[in-house]
Amino acid sequence: MGINANGRPATRVVKIRVRRYDPETGRRWWQEYRVEAKKGTTVLDALLKIKAEQDHTLAMRYSCRMGACGSCGMLINKMPRLACETQLLELGTDTVTIEPLPNFPVLRDLITDFGDFFKKHRDIMPYIVRESKKENEEPYREYYMPPDELNKIIRYSYCIMCGLCYAACPVVAIDKKFLGPQALGQAYRWVTDVRDEGLRLRLEKVDDKHGVWRCHFAGSCSAACPKGVDPAQGIQLLRSKLVALTAGARRDKKPTHVATPTTVRYVDVGDAPKPTVEDKSLLVKHLEETAQELEQDLPYVAQALRDYLRTITSS
Amino acid sequence: MGEKRKPRFLENRLGIMGNIVPWVLMIRDNPERVAFVLHRLTGLLLIIYLPVHIFVTSMTVNPQKWEDFLRLEENPLAQFFLWILFGSIVFHGLNGIRLLLVEGLGKGIGKPEPPEPPYKPTSLSSAQRKWLYAVFAIWLIVWIVGGIILFREFGWV
Numbered sequence A: 001m002g003i004n005a006n007g008r009p010a011t012r013v014v015k016i017r018v019r020r021y022d023p024e025t026g027r028r029w030w031q032e033y034r035v036e037a038k039k040g041t042t043v044l045d046a047l048l049k050i051k052a053e054q055d056h057t058l059a060m061r062y063s064c065r066m067g068a069c070g071s072c073g074m075l076i077n078k079m080p081r082l083a084c085e086t087q088l089l090e091l092g093t094d095t096v097t098i099e100p101l102p103n104f105p106v107l108r109d110l111i112t113d114f115g116d117f118f119k120k121h122r123d124i125m126p127y128i129v130r131e132s133k134k135e136n137e138e139p140y141r142e143y144y145m146p147p148d149e150l151n152k153i154i155r156y157s158y159c160i161m162c163g164l165c166y167a168a169c170p171v172v173a174i175d176k177k178f179l180g181p182q183a184l185g186q187a188y189r190w191v192t193d194v195r196d197e198g199l200r201l202r203l204e205k206v207d208d209k210h211g212v213w214r215c216h217f218a219g220s221c222s223a224a225c226p227k228g229v230d231p232a233q234g235i236q237l238l239r240s241k242l243v244a245l246t247a248g249a250r251r252d253k254k255p256t257h258v259a260t261p262t263t264v265r266y267v268d269v270g271d272a273p274k275p276t277v278e279d280k281s282l283l284v285k286h287l288e289e290t291a292q293e294l295e296q297d298l299p300y301v302a303q304a305l306r307d308y309l310r311t312i313t314s315s
Numbered sequence B: 001m002g003e004k005r006k007p008r009f010l011e012n013r014l015g016i017m018g019n020i021v022p023w024v025l026m027i028r029d030n031p032e033r034v035a036f037v038l039h040r041l042t043g044l045l046l047i048i049y050l051p052v053h054i055f056v057t058s059m060t061v062n063p064q065k066w067e068d069f070l071r072l073e074e075n076p077l078a079q080f081f082l083w084i085l086f087g088s089i090v091f092h093g094l095n096g097i098r099l100l101l102v103e104g105l106g107k108g109i110g111k112p113e114p115p116e117p118p119y120k121p122t123s124l125s126s127a128q129r130k131w132l133y134a135v136f137a138i139w140l141i142v143w144i145v146g147g148i149i150l151f152r153e154f155g156w157v
Helices: A043-053 A115-123 A133-137 A147-157 A164-168 A180-192 A199-206 A220-224 A231-246 A280-294 A299-314 B015-020 B031-061 B063-072 B076-105 B127-152
Strands: A011-022 A027-038 A073-076 A079-082 A095-099 A106-108
Touching: A011 A043, A011 A106, A027 A043, A043 A095, A073 A164, A079 A164, A079 A220, A115 A180, A147 A180, A164 A180, A164 A220, A180 A199, A180 A220, A180 A231, A199 A231, A220 A231, A220 B031, A231 B076, A280 A299, B015 B031, B031 B063, B031 B076, B031 B127, B076 B127
Parallel strands: A011 A095
Antiparallel strands: A011 A027, A073 A079, A073 A095
């Protein structure tokens, strides 16, 4: 065992207790492993090491290993965390307990079923809803919005749907139908979006006894969130918006500074950047060669290339 | 071909115990959750007490019955229950004011600004956290002082 510059041992053996579950027999048990941890070893690293060297039957879900995908949410030392962002030595305990996320059905060992969770997210329509049918069904250009309007919703856009808030919520623990902090936080995000006109449609889902009124501000969702999304704040703001609407404070909607595919552009977002290749002849030559190569196998692509070639040479 | 397996999935909902038993789920830096659990428990107690209270006040119609009831209340156990009830009313009322401001009007939870690392949630570090500490402080002081006044006649304090 090596020694660090500060005189402490570079590695330490950590006992890991995993709550396991076998769906075929219905057996649930605690299993202990010992893993050598050094500075920077994450819980996910340790689990993968166990799977590779000690017990290949241990099942867990992960993908990106860098806190961007939200697959490896687990209950680590009784706190919902991302296994890839939690370091073993930073936990500061000799024994680390790892359980599957609560409030989700367990499929096997540390793998939980997110079907219900995703369904609730779909229920609040997490996309831009426009009143115009044409804009909804045949969008052909992006919408523009000013940066200060984006700043109001960007916090909620950072959600990676890891389910930690859902596992931490004390209301989800007792009410199966409760939409949960993730879906309600996202509902606020879409309702506040200036490009969106689906307020009424979303309120039908949210204004319900299993919806926004079921939250009692325990704040656990925000305390557990690894991305600083703060669903608790979103739910309270959504609720105060509902209270204001119900109390008759029907302020006329301010003209939104947003440009849609069918309306005039209010916001000057500038023109597209100039092409970096000034000399067109190189590009033209390359395109012609490529089109000739593709003529045999992919005639449509070759045709498309020629069309494009025509537009850039004519302008 | 082996025997067809029928996997059974485990419903892992924490239920009411996950709210009340503190070691089932330990969320860091979250006194709001403590307030949530206390608010529910005190609310439950008050809702049970309300019909009893109406029944008790109806006793004043019959002076003899009322005197009997007052004698019952001299029982130390009844006094202790009254003290718990008093604490519940104070906490539920004070925290209720905070919750009305936070949940009804959206005050004290900060603005939805872009998050900066290390990603501290705004709603848990804004004014409502201070109000919460004030609620806890005022509640404990009022409850303890009330207890001293209540238990003085028994010579307990």
